[in-house]
Amino acid sequence: MSSVRQIANELGISVATVSRAMNQRSGVSEETRRKVLELAQRHQYKPSMGRKPTNIIGLVYPEEPVKSDLGDFEASLLSGILRGVYEKKHDLAFISAARDKHPDETYTQFFHRKGVSAIIMRSLGDTSLVERITSEGFPVLLVADRSEDPAVSYLDSISHDTSRKAIEHLISLGHKRIGLAMHNIVDTDHQDRESGYRDALHDAGIKVDESLIVKAEANTAGGEIMLTRLLEQEHPPTAIFFTNPMSTIGALHKCLRLGIKVPKDLSIVGFDDSVTRHQTFPRYTAVCQDAISLGVEAARWITRAAQSDEAMPIYREVRPTSFEVLETTSYASVSPVRIGPDGELIRTV
Amino acid sequence: MSSVRQIANELGISVATVSRAMNQRSGVSEETRRKVLELAQRHQYKPSMGRKPTNIIGLVYPEEPVKSDLGDFEASLLSGILRGVYEKKHDLAFISAARDKHPDETYTQFFHRKGVSAIIMRSLGDTSLVERITSEGFPVLLVADRSEDPAVSYLDSISHDTSRKAIEHLISLGHKRIGLAMHNIVDTDHQDRESGYRDALHDAGIKVDESLIVKAEANTAGGEIMLTRLLEQEHPPTAIFFTNPMSTIGALHKCLRLGIKVPKDLSIVGFDDSVTRHQTFPRYTAVCQDAISLGVEAARWITRAAQSDEAMPIYREVRPTSFEVLETTSYASVSPVRIGPDGELIRTV
DNA sequence: TCCTACAGCGTAACAGTTACGGGCCCTCAA
DNA sequence: TTGAGGGCCCGTAACTGTTACGCTGTAGGA
Numbered sequence: 001m002s003s004v005r006q007i008a009n010e011l012g013i014s015v016a017t018v019s020r021a022m023n024q025r026s027g028v029s030e031e032t033r034r035k036v037l038e039l040a041q042r043h044q045y046k047p048s049m050g051r052k053p054t055n056i057i058g059l060v061y062p063e064e065p066v067k068s069d070l071g072d073f074e075a076s077l078l079s080g081i082l083r084g085v086y087e088k089k090h091d092l093a094f095i096s097a098a099r100d101k102h103p104d105e106t107y108t109q110f111f112h113r114k115g116v117s118a119i120i121m122r123s124l125g126d127t128s129l130v131e132r133i134t135s136e137g138f139p140v141l142l143v144a145d146r147s148e149d150p151a152v153s154y155l156d157s158i159s160h161d162t163s164r165k166a167i168e169h170l171i172s173l174g175h176k177r178i179g180l181a182m183h184n185i186v187d188t189d190h191q192d193r194e195s196g197y198r199d200a201l202h203d204a205g206i207k208v209d210e211s212l213i214v215k216a217e218a219n220t221a222g223g224e225i226m227l228t229r230l231l232e233q234e235h236p237p238t239a240i241f242f243t244n245p246m247s248t249i250g251a252l253h254k255c256l257r258l259g260i261k262v263p264k265d266l267s268i269v270g271f272d273d274s275v276t277r278h279q280t281f282p283r284y285t286a287v288c289q290d291a292i293s294l295g296v297e298a299a300r301w302i303t304r305a306a307q308s309d310e311a312m313p314i315y316r317e318v319r320p321t322s323f324e325v326l327e328t329t330s331y332a333s334v335s336p337v338r339i340g341p342d343g344e345l346i347r348t349v
Numbered sequence: 350m351s352s353v354r355q356i357a358n359e360l361g362i363s364v365a366t367v368s369r370a371m372n373q374r375s376g377v378s379e380e381t382r383r384k385v386l387e388l389a390q391r392h393q394y395k396p397s398m399g400r401k402p403t404n405i406i407g408l409v410y411p412e413e414p415v416k417s418d419l420g421d422f423e424a425s426l427l428s429g430i431l432r433g434v435y436e437k438k439h440d441l442a443f444i445s446a447a448r449d450k451h452p453d454e455t456y457t458q459f460f461h462r463k464g465v466s467a468i469i470m471r472s473l474g475d476t477s478l479v480e481r482i483t484s485e486g487f488p489v490l491l492v493a494d495r496s497e498d499p500a501v502s503y504l505d506s507i508s509h510d511t512s513r514k515a516i517e518h519l520i521s522l523g524h525k526r527i528g529l530a531m532h533n534i535v536d537t538d539h540q541d542r543e544s545g546y547r548d549a550l551h552d553a554g555i556k557v558d559e560s561l562i563v564k565a566e567a568n569t570a571g572g573e574i575m576l577t578r579l580l581e582q583e584h585p586p587t588a589i590f591f592t593n594p595m596s597t598i599g600a601l602h603k604c605l606r607l608g609i610k611v612p613k614d615l616s617i618v619g620f621d622d623s624v625t626r627h628q629t630f631p632r633y634t635a636v637c638q639d640a641i642s643l644g645v646e647a648a649r650w651i652t653r654a655a656q657s658d659e660a661m662p663i664y665r666e667v668r669p670t671s672f673e674v675l676e677t678t679s680y681a682s683v684s685p686v687r688i689g690p691d692g693e694l695i696r697t698v
Numbered sequence: 699t700c701c702t703a704c705a706g707c708g709t710a711a712c713a714g715t716t717a718c719g720g721g722c723c724c725t726c727a728a
Numbered sequence: 729t730t731g732a733g734g735g736c737c738c739g740t741a742a743c744t745g746t747t748a749c750g751c752t753g754t755a756g757g758a
Contacts, residue, residue: 004745014708019746029706048744049398049714054464056442075424086445091463093405093442096435114440115403115464220628249628256605256630279569279598281605281630353714363739368715378737397713398745 002043011035022047023113024102037104044137047112057085057302058095058116062129071218072245073273073291074122077144080295081120087296088303095119097129108138118306120298125187127152139305139312143298144291146188151314155298157289158318159189159271163196163241165323166269166287170239171204174332175267177212179237181226181251183244184215193243193271193287212237216247223250228339231266236338236348239267239329243287245276252280252328258345263330265337270328282327289321351392360384371396372462373451386453393486396461406434406651407444407460407468411478420567421594422622422640423471426493429644430469436645437652444468446478457487467655469647474536476501488654488661492647493640495537500663504647506638507667508538508620512545512590514672515618515636519588520553523681524616526561528586530575530600532593533564542592542620542636561586565596572599577688580615585687585697588616588678592636594625601629601677607694612679614686619677631676638670 004022008015013032020028021036028036039045059081085092093116101110111119118139121130127147133140134152142154170178180197183190194213201208214229216222226247230237242248248270255262262268262282270277272286297317305312340346353371357364362381369377370385377385388394408430434441442465450459460468467488470479476496482489483501491503519527529546532539543562550557563578565571575596579586591597597619604611611617611631619626621635646666654661689695 003743005743015745016709016747017707020707023746025747027706032706056464078427082443085443086448089449091442091444093440094431094434095440099435100438115405253628253630279602281602352712364714365716365740366738369738372715374716376737381737 002040002045004047007036007039007043007045011039022105022109024100024105034104037102037106037109040109041106045109049115054115054117055090055306056093056116057090057299057306058093058111058114058119060095060097060119060121062097062122062124062126072276073144076274076291077295080292080297081299082295083292084296084299085303088300090299090303090306092299106136107133108136111138118302120302123147123187125185137311139302141298141302141305141315144189144294146318153301153312153315154317155294155301155315156188156318157294157321158192159287159289159321160192160196160199162287162321162323163193163243164200165196166241166285167197167200168204169285169323169325170241170267170269170329171200171206173239173267173330175237175239176206176332177209177235177237177239177336179230179240180213181223181230181240181242181247182213182215183218183247184222185218190243193241197241218244219246220250220253223247223252224254227251227254231260231337231339232341233338236336237266238332238336239269241269243271245270245272248272248284248286249276249280252282252284256281258339258343260337260345263328265333267330267332268328272324277324277326285326285329286324287321288324289319294319351389351394353396356385356388356392356394360388371454371458373449373454383453386451386455386458389458390455390485394458398464403464403466404439404655405442405463405465406439406648406655407442407463407465409444409446409468409470411446411471411473411475421625422493425623425640426644429641429646430648431644432641433645433648434652437649439648439652439655455485456482457485460487467651469651472496472536474534486660488651490647490651490654490664493538493643495665495667502650502661502664503666504643504650504664505537505667506643506670507541508636508638508670509541509545509548511636511670511672512542512592513549514545515590515634516546516549517553518634518672518674519590519616519618519678520549520555522588522616522679524586524588525555525681526558526584526586526588526685528561528563528579528589530572530579530589530591530596531562531564532567532596533571534567539592542590546590567593568595569599569602572596572601573603576600576603580609580686580688581690582687585685586615587681587685588618590618592620594619594621597621597633597635598625598629601631601633605630607688607692609686609694612677614682616679616681617677621673626673626675633677634675635673636670637673638668643668 004015004018008018017028018036021033095114121140121142123145130142131147131149131152142152144156146154146156198208214226216225242251260266270284270286272288273291277284277286301315335347338346353364353367357367366377367385370382470489470491472494479491480496480498480501491501493505495503495505547557563575565574591600609615619633619635621637622640626633626635650664684696687695
């Protein structure tokens with residue numbers, strides 16, 4: 001209905017100018033460009049490229065560039081997304097949201113210019129971008145996070161109940177001082193895990209000791225740091241819940257290096273996005289989410305949204321996680337270990 | 350120069366028919382379609398989509414669908430490729446080579462139809478596809494493998510010399526019976542590592558014992574299997590070279606579980622694509638390749654190839670790997686351990 | 699005053715795609 | 729036998745967006 005020529009007529013300019021304005025080419029005054037983009041937005045203009053429909057799904061990260069090392073979670077999620085997208089005969093393109101978007105053009109215009117008909121978004125803690133894109137009416141699915149905005153569709157996994165179950169498991173083994181080692185970037189997932197931790201302790205009548213909650217980066221170094229920080233305390237915990245796979249790995253290796261026997265001296269509950277829990281020594285008890293199936297499901301929904309012409313109903317799903325007991329949790333130690341000022345191991349009597 | 354209308358004229362048909370034939374739409378007889386595609390290939394026809402240049406780089410895997418779990422190497426490689434592609438203001442799309450390519454259309458036509466101007470390919474052991482695409486003149490770079498075909502451009506890392514250095518390191522520590530644990534899918538990388546192993550032993554005057562060379566899948570289970578198979582022998586090795594990160598991890602954990610002291614009882618040299626060697630206990634001595642920088646470099650070259658109009662000169666580079674001594678190699682044990690029929694540990698005197 | 703340079707824009711020709719309709723052939727019923 | 733329908737194949741023409749080329753006006757300097 002609305003074409004380049006229509007916009008040109010309405011503004012009393014030529015189609016060439018409109019096209020130039022749309023594609024960030026030179027030879028257009030800033031004022032004309034702004035008017036064109038503004039009118040295009042009002043008309044919900046979609047370039048239809050000789051009418052040929054495109055079937056590319058975009059995968060958008062807010063950061064630029066994508067952080068150098070795709071973690072285990074991102075890799076598993078991507079595997080799942082690829083599988084789902086291929087199943088529906090679409091392709092997948094990585095799109096950088098920040099790189100070459102013109103400030104005056106809307107995200108809708110930007111994605112159309114890239115030939116992308118719908119996107120899957122990661123938030124990494126900041127959901128403002130997905131809310132803005134949703135408000136433009138462009139089909140977008142937030143994956144592995146949630147948004148307060150009631151218009152945003154998302155697919156997340158919920159770890160509150162399972163985290164709570166994990167802490168209850170520890171309490172049932174006699175643990176009373178339980179540490180919580182979290183990612184220092186707060187998203188809803190980590191809030192979930194923290195509230196599960198607090199609820200379990202509260203219901204068991206154990207007062208939360210804020211000094212037992214530590215935060216660091218979600219990598220092996222962060223795991224070592226958090227373990228050390230917790231065990232250097234005068235009254236160290238007898239069990240720790242790590243909310244991230246990499247920090248769990250780092251902590252387990254630090255224990256091996258220091259001579260801390262897991263689970264005899266210290267019980268550890270970790271988090272797993274795929275099969276990492278089976279690849280450590282000892283295999284760790286974990287709250288598990290299935291990142292692959294999360295990706296598959298996200299891809300299935302977004303391909304449907306890309307194909308349907310009218311707007312999809314808002315979609316919100318939180319998938320349950322599971323709790324798997326392996327080899328790193330046991331009865332609370334009667335003589336908890338702590339780390340001395342020189343890094344040596346001290347057994348409290 | 351050659352347009353849809355030109356092809357239509359030459360065949361005495363209409364542009365609509367040509368367009369339909371190109372895009373796998375119905376309403377064209379098979380014979381006409383074949384004639385159109387054949388002539389388009391002869392004319393080196395490139396659809397130029399209203400003259401608008403596309404700048405999407407394709408990432409192509411021969412298998413369909415992409416194997417469910419992107420390994421550490423694939424994830425690191427992808428990180429690097431993304432970084433390089435973004436740096437050059439291009440986008441990256443995953444393309445499935447097998448999914449919806451029409452048998453009669455060439456790969457060049459297929460990629461143009463997808464809006465992809467150049468591709469990076471993974472081989473997974475079979476280089477026939479990249480050779481075929483190269484022969485069509487489409488810009489393609491094979492990454493992390495090599496091809497015999499002199500027309501194929503590739504970027505690989507060579508591990509022969511470094512593998513040899515690793516074995517020489519073991520020999521200098523007094524090891525004489527050294528096991529080789531390989532991936533059961535043979536590509537040039539693994540051939541490299543095997544020949545480095547053989548050359549080092551040969552030059553040291555040690556006869557290769559074929560029973561010390563075992564193969565399995567490149568995952569943790571494969572590592573455990575290979576370790577077991579080697580140590581069950583009557584004259585077990587005192588050191589093992591694992592040519593894959595995941596099998597190295599599996600073997601190290603199996604050692605912890607069995608009570609085999611590394612490196613006192615058994616020395617292990619592993620392989621690393623990123624930073625895995627620092628995330629095990631003990632940290633393992635390894636032949637290291639940098640998958641991220643491999644990806645960055647591949648992306649830089651292919652974006653240049655995508656932008657230049659004429660064909661690029663053939664590009665071939667093999668990047669060196671490095672050898673890093675960490676905590677899993679030491680002097681050859683005087684009383685090598687072996688695994689008994691019931692899985693128990695036996696110390697040979 | 700005249701010349702040059704450049705930014706901004708329009709005309710027209712180009713690219714590829716598709717709605718519509720028209721032959722052609724086959725089938726089936728009157 | 730003939731007419732009606734229907735499906736396949738294809739062409740005409742109208743549509744999409746893009747760009748080479750040239751025009752106009754303005755600013756600056758010789």
